[in-house]
Each structure stands twice: as C-alpha cells, then as structure tokens.
Amino acid sequence: MSGFAALDVCQSVRDDWPSRKKQIRMTTFSELPLSPALQRKLAADQFVNLTPIQERAIPPALEGRDVIGTAETGTGKTLAFLIPLMETLNQEPARHTVALVLLPTRELAMQVHEQYEQLRTKAMPKAALIIGGVSEKAQIQSLRAGSGLVIATPGRLQDLINRNFADLRQVKLFVLDEADRMLDMGFLPAIRRILSTLPRRRQTLCFSATMEQSVAGLIHDHMQNPVRVALGSVLKPAGTVQLRAYEVRPGEKLDVLRQLLYAEKGQTLVFTRTKRGTERLAKELVRDGFAAAMIHGDRSQSQRNGALTGFQEGRFQVLVATDIASRGLHVDDVAHVINYDVPKMAEDFIHRVGRTGRAGLQGRASTLAAGAEVLELRQIERTLKLKMERLKSDSATTGSRRMIQNTLASRTLTALPGEVFV
Numbered sequence: 001m002s003g004f005a006a007l008d009v010c011q012s013v014r015d016d017w018p019s020r021k022k023q024i025r026m027t028t029f030s031e032l033p034l035s036p037a038l039q040r041k042l043a044a045d046q047f048v049n050l051t052p053i054q055e056r057a058i059p060p061a062l063e064g065r066d067v068i069g070t071a072e073t074g075t076g077k078t079l080a081f082l083i084p085l086m087e088t089l090n091q092e093p094a095r096h097t098v099a100l101v102l103l104p105t106r107e108l109a110m111q112v113h114e115q116y117e118q119l120r121t122k123a124m125p126k127a128a129l130i131i132g133g134v135s136e137k138a139q140i141q142s143l144r145a146g147s148g149l150v151i152a153t154p155g156r157l158q159d160l161i162n163r164n165f166a167d168l169r170q171v172k173l174f175v176l177d178e179a180d181r182m183l184d185m186g187f188l189p190a191i192r193r194i195l196s197t198l199p200r201r202r203q204t205l206c207f208s209a210t211m212e213q214s215v216a217g218l219i220h221d222h223m224q225n226p227v228r229v230a231l232g233s234v235l236k237p238a239g240t241v242q243l244r245a246y247e248v249r250p251g252e253k254l255d256v257l258r259q260l261l262y263a264e265k266g267q268t269l270v271f272t273r274t275k276r277g278t279e280r281l282a283k284e285l286v287r288d289g290f291a292a293a294m295i296h297g298d299r300s301q302s303q304r305n306g307a308l309t310g311f312q313e314g315r316f317q318v319l320v321a322t323d324i325a326s327r328g329l330h331v332d333d334v335a336h337v338i339n340y341d342v343p344k345m346a347e348d349f350i351h352r353v354g355r356t357g358r359a360g361l362q363g364r365a366s367t368l369a370a371g372a373e374v375l376e377l378r379q380i381e382r383t384l385k386l387k388m389e390r391l392k393s394d395s396a397t398t399g400s401r402r403m404i405q406n407t408l409a410s411r412t413l414t415a416l417p418g419e420v421f422v
Helices: 003-020 036-044 052-062 077-090 106-119 137-144 154-162 179-184 188-197 213-222 250-263 275-287 301-312 346-353 373-384 393-397 400-410 417-421
Strands: 067-071 099-102 127-130 149-152 173-176 203-207 227-231 241-248 267-271 292-295 318-321 334-339 363-370 389-392
Touching: 036 077, 036 106, 052 067, 052 077, 052 203, 052 227, 067 077, 077 099, 077 106, 077 173, 077 203, 099 188, 106 127, 106 149, 106 301, 127 137, 127 154, 137 154, 149 154, 154 188, 179 188, 179 213, 203 213, 241 250, 241 373, 250 267, 250 275, 250 334, 250 363, 275 292, 275 318, 292 301, 301 318, 334 346, 346 363, 346 373, 363 373
Parallel strands: 067 203, 067 227, 099 149, 099 173, 127 149, 173 203, 241 363, 241 389, 267 318, 267 334, 292 318, 334 363
Antiparallel strands: none
16 A cells, blocks of 8 residues: 555545534634643643644543654644553553654754643653663663653664663653644654664654655654644645745845844744754844854754753843744744745745744744845745745835944944854
C-alpha cells in the first residue's frame, strides 16, 4: 500500500471516529477522564477550554488509539500529546522508559520539557532531556537511572542508542512532533533507527504541519489504523494574524525595519535567510539602541538559551533569527513578526508568521521585499491564495533617519553592544 493509500485509510477513520463519539464530546479540560492530581495541576495553571486540536486528539489518544494530527501552528498541539502521555506515566512505574517524545530542534525539546515539568504530578517521573550541543554526561546518567519519559532530538538519541546508553524496549507511548520538519532536516535515517528499537505493540501519536508523501510513508509503516485529526488549512496563516507587505528599494530595508521597531511597543521576531545576515542585522540594531539578541545554527547552546530566555522574559525587545526559530519557538505575546528577508518557500512563510497571533491572540506580520524578492513574495501569495495589504515604503520611511537620530539623542540606551552576543 502506498503512502497516499495510507492517507486514504486515515481519512476514512477521521470521518468515522468523531461521528461515533459525538455523544461524549468534551470542550473543557475538567471534562476529560484524567487523574484528580493532573486535573488539579491543569486548573491551577488556568487551563480551562480545550482548543479544537486538543478536543479532537486527546479523547482517542486517552483510549489508546494512534493519532495523526495536522493543524495550523499555535493551536495547542503540545498539550494534545502531553495530556495522554502524562496519564500513561501516571499509571506506570518509573523503573524504565515508558514514553518517548521526539522533536526536531533543541529549543522545541526544551520547551516541551519545561511544559511537562510544569504540569507533572509527584507521582510522575522527571523527564530526561536528550539534546545535542550540551554535555552528554548528565543525559547518560538520567537514562541509566531509568527515566520514565525521554524527550529528545533524533541525532543525540540515535548516538546514545548506538552506544547502548538508551534502552527503549519497554516504551508504550511514542510521540513524533513536527514530523515534516524532521524529515526536511534529514532525520529520516535516525528516526527509522530509533523506531527499530521500539516495541511494535505501542501507541503512536504523530503531529505534522503538512501531510507530505514522506510523512505518509512513516504513518503507513509505523502506525496502526490511526485516527486522523485535520483542522483548518495548514497552508494558510491563522486568521488572527494581520499580514502586511512593503515593496522597498534595496537600500531602504533597514530604514523601514527601524521605523517598524520604533512604532512597535511589544516584542518583535525578525527573520533573515542566512546566519551571516542575522549577525550583521543584530549588531546594527544594537548600535541603534535596540535591546536585541540573535539565534542561528552556529550559535552555541548556551548562547541560544540565553537569547531565547532573554526574549521570553522581555529583556530583549527584538530577536533576530534564521528559520531555526520558525518552528518550535513558543514565546507568549510576540506582537510582531517581520520577514526582513522573504522566505524561500510558502511553507516557511506560514511557520514564520505563525510565531505571532497564537492561541487566539491578535498579531501582525510584515514582509519587506526588495528587488527580485518582490516576485518571490507574489509567488508566495499565489501559492497560499492570499493577498497581503501593501504599504508604500515612501510613507513608511519619511523622516525615518531624522526620527532615529532624535530618539537616540534623547534617550538612555538600555542595550549594550555586547548584548547581541547572548
């Protein structure tokens, strides 16, 4: 059976399962059949209403069904798999690894780990965080101690499996998050190696922003009659995001960016295409007096952690990043996403702008296009079947340089040049 045939099977299950379960539809966390301790934790953290993906994915997962979920970014997919996982851990001893969560990036793995530790009850084991870019000593110790839950990126986990430090033979629940992203990053061999060590009789939850042939192949090979939960269009930005575009001359980009940043009171995430471009732009913004930090693939883990933590805590107004931050970066209340460079693909655009307007909040996304990027921007619009609001650069940059000079002269700078290297 082909991957597309597998999707057809998922489709039929998806259409049938909800109709059989309408009589027990649940819309709040308190209605879910969860342990009292977990219910108290959720209530204390003010989790009340289920998002649509949680409403559709959690009940079959709690019944032990395999689930494949696709939905727009920022819709609450993390809790859609953490809740069933935590219920499984609540019923299992922590002498061996019972659950495994596999994610594409260190940042996403750390944020899932943080969410789990925030919600776990005393009866649940601490999670082992297995990621690259940091010392493996503590990770090996946690695996040897028999962590009930392992949250990992594929490369580091595969390495520890190959060296016999990780025993996954008793895993009962496996979660594959951002599956399409992991395959795009070349992790398919590592994923297949990890899957080969898991028991065949297990529950699998797979979440993916898109349903491509390669993802369909994984579903066919490693999931048993999965319930398919597909909500909204994964190739459309969330309706809570206001989309704007500036067609500018090449020399105007930085001035337009400065104008947008001075007009923005909230936190802003700025995307560039290259690591070198990220470095140059972040340093330029610090020289202009903005509290700015940066993230890209060549930064050490401690530097990436410092930049992300500072942005989350509000110490940095601006985070300049490559597409490493377009998925797996969960920061509350990002007011504005700015595409300083037009992304290469429409899918990248969706994930970039999905960093704002999350969980029903309003957000803005601006794209700066110069030269050949104007044609690339129009191609993205055609692919996504949308039209962004166009704002002229002349009106946006009038008086920009004068305003910047006056502002810098009249204020005390809070950002020092060294901050950009966090």
